[in-house]
Amino acid sequence: MISWHEDPVLKVEHLTMRFGGLVAIDDVSFDVGRHDITALIGPNGAGKTTVFNCITGFYKPTEGTMELRQPEGPAFRLERLDDHQINASARVARTFQNIRLFAGMTVLENLMVAQHNGLSRASALTVGAILGLGNFARAEKAAVELARHWLERVGLVSRADEPAGDLPYGDQRRLEIARAMCTRPLLLCLDEPAAGLNARESDGLNELLYSIREQEKIAIFLIEHDMSVVMAISDHIIVLDYGKKIADGTPKAIRDDASVIAAYLGVPDEELPDAVSEVRL
Amino acid sequence: MAYFLQQLINGIALGSIYGLIAIGYTMVYGIIGMINFAHGDIFMVGAFIALIAFLALMALGVTMIPLALLIVLVVPWRSPPSGAGQWNASPTGRYANPFAWRLITAIGMSIVLQNFIQVAQGARVKPLQPVITGGYEFFKDGDFTVIISNIQILIVVTTLVLMTAFWLIISRTALGRAQRACEQDRLMAALSGVNVDRTISLTFVLGAALAAVAGLLYLLYYGVIDFFIGFVVGIKAFTAAVFGGIGSLPGAMLGGLVIGLIETFWSAYFTIEYKDVAAFSMLAIVLIFFPTGLLGRPEVEKV
Numbered sequence: 001m002i003s004w005h006e007d008p009v010l011k012v013e014h015l016t017m018r019f020g021g022l023v024a025i026d027d028v029s030f031d032v033g034r035h036d037i038t039a040l041i042g043p044n045g046a047g048k049t050t051v052f053n054c055i056t057g058f059y060k061p062t063e064g065t066m067e068l069r070q071p072e073g074p075a076f077r078l079e080r081l082d083d084h085q086i087n088a089s090a091r092v093a094r095t096f097q098n099i100r101l102f103a104g105m106t107v108l109e110n111l112m113v114a115q116h117n118g119l120s121r122a123s124a125l126t127v128g129a130i131l132g133l134g135n136f137a138r139a140e141k142a143a144v145e146l147a148r149h150w151l152e153r154v155g156l157v158s159r160a161d162e163p164a165g166d167l168p169y170g171d172q173r174r175l176e177i178a179r180a181m182c183t184r185p186l187l188l189c190l191d192e193p194a195a196g197l198n199a200r201e202s203d204g205l206n207e208l209l210y211s212i213r214e215q216e217k218i219a220i221f222l223i224e225h226d227m228s229v230v231m232a233i234s235d236h237i238i239v240l241d242y243g244k245k246i247a248d249g250t251p252k253a254i255r256d257d258a259s260v261i262a263a264y265l266g267v268p269d270e271e272l273p274d275a276v277s278e279v280r281l
Numbered sequence: 282m283a284y285f286l287q288q289l290i291n292g293i294a295l296g297s298i299y300g301l302i303a304i305g306y307t308m309v310y311g312i313i314g315m316i317n318f319a320h321g322d323i324f325m326v327g328a329f330i331a332l333i334a335f336l337a338l339m340a341l342g343v344t345m346i347p348l349a350l351l352i353v354l355v356v357p358w359r360s361p362p363s364g365a366g367q368w369n370a371s372p373t374g375r376y377a378n379p380f381a382w383r384l385i386t387a388i389g390m391s392i393v394l395q396n397f398i399q400v401a402q403g404a405r406v407k408p409l410q411p412v413i414t415g416g417y418e419f420f421k422d423g424d425f426t427v428i429i430s431n432i433q434i435l436i437v438v439t440t441l442v443l444m445t446a447f448w449l450i451i452s453r454t455a456l457g458r459a460q461r462a463c464e465q466d467r468l469m470a471a472l473s474g475v476n477v478d479r480t481i482s483l484t485f486v487l488g489a490a491l492a493a494v495a496g497l498l499y500l501l502y503y504g505v506i507d508f509f510i511g512f513v514v515g516i517k518a519f520t521a522a523v524f525g526g527i528g529s530l531p532g533a534m535l536g537g538l539v540i541g542l543i544e545t546f547w548s549a550y551f552t553i554e555y556k557d558v559a560a561f562s563m564l565a566i567v568l569i570f571f572p573t574g575l576l577g578r579p580e581v582e583k584v
Contacts, residue, residue, distance in 0.1 A: 056472060088474035100469045102462050112455075113462040114473045119455035140455075183474050 004033030004236050008069060009187050009219040010055070015064035017050055024050045025061075026243040032187065032236075034071075037213055037220045039230045042240035043263055048223045049097065051240070052189055055221075056094045057083040068092060068187065088117050093180035094189035097223075099172045103165030107156055107175060110164050111147035114182035119143055150178040154208065170201040177208065181216070188212065190222040194229050202226070206233050231255065239263065283422030288549045289542070290419075294433040294502065296541020297440035301495040302518035303525070303533035304447065305488025311464050311528040312484050319390035320492055321515015325508065327493025328500045329398055332409055335500075391511070398508040406507045409500055436498045443491060444534060450487070451530065460484055513557070517544075520564045526577020535575060539563075 008031035017025040025047045032038045040048050054061045055078060066078040068090045076090035086092050102110050112119070119139050151157045154174035159167060164175060173193060180188055193209075194202045206229065209220055224230045230237065230251070237254040239247040241263040247254055254260055302324050309317045416430035451457040459480045462470040471477045499514070500506055517540055525536025540560050547559040567575065 058468070083468070083471040084474055084476045087472055088476070094472060096469075100466055102465045102469070104465055105458070105461055109458055109461075113458050113470065113475065116455050116459050116462075116473065116475045120459070179473065 004031045004036055004038070007034045008032055009034040010221070011065075011067040011069065012051075012055075013065050013067075015051065015054060015066065016062050017047075017054055017059060018062045024243055025054070025240075027064075028240065028243070028245045029064075030238050030245060030248055032219050032221050034069075034186075034219055035213065035217055036235040037209060037222070037233050038236045038238065039234040040221065040223050040238050040240065041225075041227075041230055042246075045242075046240040046263075047243040048240055049191060050243075052094060052191055052223065054079070055086075056092060056189060057081060057086040070186065087183055087185075091184060091186045092189065093183045093185035093187070095173075095176040095180055095191060095193060097191045097195060099169075099176055101164040101172055101176060101179070104163060106161050107151070107164050107167070108144070108147055108160040110175060110179050111150060111182045112143055114179045115143040115146065146182055150181055153181075153211070154178045170197055173197065173201075173205070174208065177212075181212065185218060187219045187221060190220065192223050192225065194224060194226050202229065209233060283420070283425045283427050284549070286419070287425075287427045288545050290427070290429055290433060292542035292545035293538060294436045294541075295545055296521075296538035297436050298495050298498055298502070298537070299514075299518045299521045299541050300534040300537025301440055301443065301491045301498075302514065303522040303537045304444075304530060305492045306519050306522040307525075307527055307530060307533040308460075308484050308488045310522070312460060312481055315384060315387065316519065317485070317488070318384070318387040318515075319394060320488065321518065322391045322394035322511035323489045324492040324496045324499070324514060324518075325506070325511030326394055326398065327489075327496025328506045328510065329402060329407075329496075329508075330493070331497040331500050332407055332506060335409055335412065395508055395511065402508065404508060406505050408505050411504060412501055432501050436502060439494065439498060440534075443494065447487075447491075447530065456480070456483065517557075517560060520561060523574055524564055524567055526571075526574025529574070529576045532574055532576035539575075 010032040012031075013029045015025055015028045016023070028047075028051065040051060042048055050059065053059045055066055057078065061079050064079070068076040068078055070076075070091075078086055078090060078092070081090060102113060105113070119136070148157065148160075151160055154171075154177065156167075156171060156175060156178070159171070164172065167175060173196075177188075177190065177193065180190075190209075194205055197205060209222075210233065212218065213220060234251055237247075237249065237251055238245060239254060239257070239260050241259075246259045246263055247257045249257070302320065305320050305323075306317065309315060309320070413432045413435060414430075416428045416433070419427035419429050421427075451460065459470065459475045460483075462473070462475060463477055463480050467477050470480075496506075499510070518537065521536035521540045522533045523536070524539060525532025525534070540563075543563050544556045544560050548556045551559070571577075
């Protein structure tokens with residue numbers, strides 16, 4: 001039943017992040033299952049984005065370990081890797097709450113940058129690329145193929161040659177996910193992917209996430225505020241409040257968890273039973 | 282008319298050299314937003330390495346000029362590592378740090394290179410006997426003959442070839458894409474698996490390589506160099522980069538040509554003493570009307 005403990009792709013233990021005197025994350029441990037959609041939720045300021053920033057190398061955590069386990073081969077200790085290695089070696093990709101595309105480059109180029117490492121190797125230190133050698137031409141073709149595949153999945157093929165910054169908001173969100181997927185990740189971290197999307201776009205996003213889980217068989221780890229989305233698509237939910245983990249389980253378990261309800265309603269502990277019974281009315 | 286045409290040819294040759302150096306300024310600025318003040322001195326080191334290589338080859342009896350030229354064209358590419366070293370050795374290399382540190386590192390690098398060459402090679406002007414001589418008579422007008430010398434042809438052709446190669450690198454290759462990505466959002470580029478440090482190092486190297494080739498061409502064109510040429514030529518090339526719009530490759534080339542032409546025509550028609558004044562005044566005037574340079578894009582604030 002509790003599959004995420006059996007085969008975790010990411011194992012976080014005793015993660016602590018302090019900024020001077022402020023403890024943003026306080027001794028948080030959790031597992032992210034290899035084929036699950038895992039949601040990280042919590043009230044504003046709970047430390048969700050900080051957890052993401054630690055996993056993707058923006059911050060070096062003060063304490064704790066984050067282990068990325070490959071299907072086979074050695075595990076990576078994310079806190080010890082340089083920022084580009086977290087993507088290139090450990091194969092963790094992420095998107096941002098406020099979209100960060102390469103706005104001045106075309107949609108296709110955004111997806112090609114994400115495949116830089118394979119291409120760079122094939123281009124033999126760029127010399128091959130200038131001369132148009134076969135090796136690079138083949139690698140480039142394969143990269144364009146993969147980019148085209150993802151453009152089809154997110155429905156942006158017709159806009160491949162437009163500057164990414166000219167796309168409407170919803171398309172930019174999907175392009176960011178496509179770019180993350182072009183790095184062939186094992187773990188895809190999405191920071192509020194549904195923020196600013198209308199209901200129809202939001203449904204489309206859920207479809208996309210399901211299809212990624214079904215077809216690519218990778219782990220999706222997301223921060224989301226919209227509870228209807230979270231409850232609908234997640235296999236596993238982790239709840240943070242004031243930097244501490246207060247609950248961890250299936251959507252059903254989380255829905256009934258008294259401390260989660262209290263955190264969201266903001267009631268002190270002693271009034272908790274009353275508040276919970278009110279909510280259940 | 283003939284006199285004008287001759288000056289035009291001279292100006293284009295000089296401008297090509299400025300353009301090659303200006304590209305280095307513009308590329309480094311594009312990717313880390315810093316003016317690399319050591320760039321002019323890398324040009325100077327390139328010229329010295331070329332000089333030494335020429336003298337060594339002549340001592341060895343290599344008299345076949347095309348062969349010597351080919352070898353010398355390859356040799357100055359050894360100086361680019363100083364460009365990469367500059368990025369890695371600076372205290373700011375690995376992590377994003379205050380802007381001033383990088384600037385000061387660059388100025389320090391410039392002083393080190395100048396003094397190193399002064400100590401190692403002496404402070405006197407170094408001559409090189411003409412390696413490439415001859416030229417074509419373009420046409421005759423009365424008793425004035427317009428000549429395109431072989432060295433001028435070499436300069437323009439080398440510049441065109443290198444520019445084309447560069448344009449291909451930037452627009453077609455994985456490295457070029459990575460450079461443009463780092464230019465826009467370094468953190469996001471790293472998260473997409475691009476090794477940002479290496480990309481920046483390579484940008485320094487590429488710029489330095491062009492400057493070194495420019496040093497070789499300068500040596501062949503003028504025949505004399507000293508340890509201080511990097512300063513004035515570097516400042517001129519920097520002016521050219523700003524003139525064309527810093528951050529823009531075609532702008533750097535265009536700016537180089539314009540500065541070269543202004544300087545040549547001013548020397549030809551007015552006084553040679555004030556040619557630098559003319560070139561720099563032109564910059565001031567252009568910046569009043571085009572604050573971002575001729576081909577520069579206005580800086581858009583990131584939200």
